[in-house]
Amino acid sequence: MWLVFRKELMELLRDRKTLFFMIAMPILLFPLIIGVVGFFTSKAMDEAQSKVLKYSIVGAQYAPQIADALRESDDFKLIETTADEELVAAIRAETLDFALRIPDNYAKPLLEGGQAKVELVLNDAGLNMIQQRLNKIIDEEIARKRKQAFSELGLADLQQDALLEPVVIDKQDVADKRENWGEKVGGLVPYILFILCLQGAMYPATDMGAGEKERGTLETLLISPIERHHLVLGKFFTIALAGVTSALITVASMAIWGLVLGQGMAITFVSEFMASIGAIDFVLMFLMLIPIAAIFASLLLSLSVYARSFKEAQSYMGAVVFVVIMPIILATLPGVDLDGGWAWVPITNVALAIKELIKGTMDYYALIAIFASTVAIAGAFIAFSIFWFNREKVLFR
Amino acid sequence: MIEINGLAKKFAVANPKKLSEQEKKDPRLKGRFFHSVEDVSFSCEAGQVLGLLGPNGAGKTTTLRMLSTAIKPSAGSLMVKGVDVLANPIQARRKLGFLSGSTGLYGRLSGRENISYFGRLHGVSEDDIGKRIDELADLLDMHSFLDRRCEGYSTGMKQKVSIARAVIHQPEAVILDEPTTGLDIMATQTVLNFIRSLKKQGIPVIFSTHHLDEVDELCDSVTVIDKGRTRFNGSLADFKGLSTGSMHESFMATLTEQGAH
Numbered sequence: 001m002w003l004v005f006r007k008e009l010m011e012l013l014r015d016r017k018t019l020f021f022m023i024a025m026p027i028l029l030f031p032l033i034i035g036v037v038g039f040f041t042s043k044a045m046d047e048a049q050s051k052v053l054k055y056s057i058v059g060a061q062y063a064p065q066i067a068d069a070l071r072e073s074d075d076f077k078l079i080e081t082t083a084d085e086e087l088v089a090a091i092r093a094e095t096l097d098f099a100l101r102i103p104d105n106y107a108k109p110l111l112e113g114g115q116a117k118v119e120l121v122l123n124d125a126g127l128n129m130i131q132q133r134l135n136k137i138i139d140e141e142i143a144r145k146r147k148q149a150f151s152e153l154g155l156a157d158l159q160q161d162a163l164l165e166p167v168v169i170d171k172q173d174v175a176d177k178r179e180n181w182g183e184k185v186g187g188l189v190p191y192i193l194f195i196l197c198l199q200g201a202m203y204p205a206t207d208m209g210a211g212e213k214e215r216g217t218l219e220t221l222l223i224s225p226i227e228r229h230h231l232v233l234g235k236f237f238t239i240a241l242a243g244v245t246s247a248l249i250t251v252a253s254m255a256i257w258g259l260v261l262g263q264g265m266a267i268t269f270v271s272e273f274m275a276s277i278g279a280i281d282f283v284l285m286f287l288m289l290i291p292i293a294a295i296f297a298s299l300l301l302s303l304s305v306y307a308r309s310f311k312e313a314q315s316y317m318g319a320v321v322f323v324v325i326m327p328i329i330l331a332t333l334p335g336v337d338l339d340g341g342w343a344w345v346p347i348t349n350v351a352l353a354i355k356e357l358i359k360g361t362m363d364y365y366a367l368i369a370i371f372a373s374t375v376a377i378a379g380a381f382i383a384f385s386i387f388w389f390n391r392e393k394v395l396f397r
Numbered sequence: 398m399i400e401i402n403g404l405a406k407k408f409a410v411a412n413p414k415k416l417s418e419q420e421k422k423d424p425r426l427k428g429r430f431f432h433s434v435e436d437v438s439f440s441c442e443a444g445q446v447l448g449l450l451g452p453n454g455a456g457k458t459t460t461l462r463m464l465s466t467a468i469k470p471s472a473g474s475l476m477v478k479g480v481d482v483l484a485n486p487i488q489a490r491r492k493l494g495f496l497s498g499s500t501g502l503y504g505r506l507s508g509r510e511n512i513s514y515f516g517r518l519h520g521v522s523e524d525d526i527g528k529r530i531d532e533l534a535d536l537l538d539m540h541s542f543l544d545r546r547c548e549g550y551s552t553g554m555k556q557k558v559s560i561a562r563a564v565i566h567q568p569e570a571v572i573l574d575e576p577t578t579g580l581d582i583m584a585t586q587t588v589l590n591f592i593r594s595l596k597k598q599g600i601p602v603i604f605s606t607h608h609l610d611e612v613d614e615l616c617d618s619v620t621v622i623d624k625g626r627t628r629f630n631g632s633l634a635d636f637k638g639l640s641t642g643s644m645h646e647s648f649m650a651t652l653t654e655q656g657a658h
Contacts, residue, residue, distance in 0.1 A: 007506075007514050014505040014546075216501030220562070223465045224518040225490040392468045396408075 004234025026250035182359030200246020209304025291374035298381030404473035494568030504548035553584030
């Protein structure tokens with residue numbers, strides 16, 4: 001069996017195409033995607049943040065504080081427009097970024113004039129930071145107006161706070177940071193891991209079953225005095241190893257490049273989060289790849305052995321991706337937890353387990369169900385491969 | 398020695414509508430089964446070379462594949478060096494060296510690696526594999542390309558490596574399915590010389606071919622198969638004696654004579 005394994009592995013490692021998909025692509029492509037997306041987003045954000053905004057103001061006389069603050073700021077530039085009706089057209093034509101309409105009651109004190117409704121006219125489609133930047137000025141105005149009203153009413157500080165927020169809810173979450181974030185990212189991690197694992201196993205699986213038929217090496221292999229199950233297991237382990245390796249390389253590459261590129265505030269959060277997970281759960285998380293790789297490798301191998309040609313095998317593999325996504329999506333649905341029946345559903349149970357491990361709420365007894373159901377499924381597929389290898393049809397169909 | 402008696406093989410026809418007109422006319426199509434081989438018998442003694450002749454689709458390859466244990470016959474018996482192939486397929490595989498007509502090599506491995514892989518599968522020790530490959534490289538003239546990857550090989554190089562692979566475990570009987578098809582004159586000569594060297598070692602060789610000159614040059618006995626049945630079984634001299642003219646005429650005579658029955 002290890003004889004077959006060694007030879008298949010050697011052949012796999014000599015294949016540039018496989019190596020490219022398994023190693024080079026995750027190492028180079030992911031950082032490239034992250035880098036390019038990151039670069040353009042941050043560039044667009046910078047631009048929106050630092051761009052000098054052209055504005056116009058109607059009823060400036062009612063709010064001299066706003067008008068002054070805008071005029072004094074380097075970030076804003078006043079464009080004089082004569083008529084109120086032209087504002088919309090000017091914004092559409094991009095000669096203006098935004099316009100403010102100040103109502104006449106703005107000038108009066110709060111208790112007298114009531115709520116002031118300032119209209120902000122802008123084109124809000126696409127990325128812009130207009131409101132955020134205006135808020136700095138408006139917030140000052142709100143504070144000023146409040147203070148004025150409170151002092152007019154003669155309210156003490158205590159009364160002021162109570163009036164502003166009569167009831168405050170102080171949330172005390174028993175879920176720690178880890179559980180909280182685990183629930184959020186826990187669904188995504190298995191999704192990425194599984195798809196990568198499947199992708200990594202796919203090409204070698206096609207090559208070792210259908211490819212062997214197409215090259216005409218299978219007949220010679222089948223008449224050599226090796227037991228069929230040794231042959232199948234040797235191939236199975238190679239495919240599983242390829243899947244796990246590919247997933248691990250990609251994850252490692254994403255982690256490293258993510259750390260390199262995402263320096264700054266994100267890094268402390270990520271490292272804190274990682275540190276809270278703990279070594280055992282972390283190792284268990286990656287051990288979870290073993291049942292997954294076993295299911296994928298046995299499934300892909302049996303399809304590949306069944307297929308008449310490389311092409312036929314590849315079209316089966318395409319369908320597998322959709323079949324595999326289903327149980328992963330199931331695991332992300334609310335209410336689906338790793339207890340009772342779900343612990344026995346293959347693939348879904350591993351996805352759930354990874355989520356639980358990230359959250360730190362893993363029930364370790366569920367591992368029994370996970371491994372039992374995996375062994376059953378993988379065993380069935382391997383048995384099918386062996387059965388098929390024993391039939392003449394494997395050569396002539 | 399190899400002995401084949403009353404061998405038959407039928408394949409289930411999956412979709413009768415897909416059969417060509419010619420296949421439908423073939424008398425071997427009976428109901429839902431196509432009787433590819435109906436009744437084939439021949440034997441090959443130690444140190445003998447047997448040439449297996451017959452038109453395309455006659456059942457030569459199916460017969461040889463049954464002998465190689467790749468497929469199981471529906472009836473008949475196969476003996477190789479006293480081993481019943483049907484009862485002990487794994488033991489028979491150890492005694493047989495088989496070159497399939499549609500064989501291939503692992504392109505990303507070198508010729509040497511291809512040969513040693515099958516040597517290991519046959520349980521040959523590393524030392525013996527090394528020695529044996531050197532020997533075979535001399536015999537088959539493979540030194541110049543043995544350590545290059547197979548994907549760049551010519552047809553002749555591939556065939557030589559495939560032959561070496563088939564005999565790496567020093568089989569007691571050798572079966573070659575069209576070993577010279579598609580080869581140039583020099584490569585063909587190398588292969589024929591190789592068969593001759595097997596004969597000298599007292600190893601029975603069965604090979605199928607379409608080249609009658611090869612039969613004339615090498616064979617001790619000839620078997621002709623047509624439409625799944627043995628049409629002629631005998632020594633080379635008997636075969637030649639079937640007609641006064643060339644061997645081609647003898648060959649045609651075996652087909653028409655039996656066809657008239």
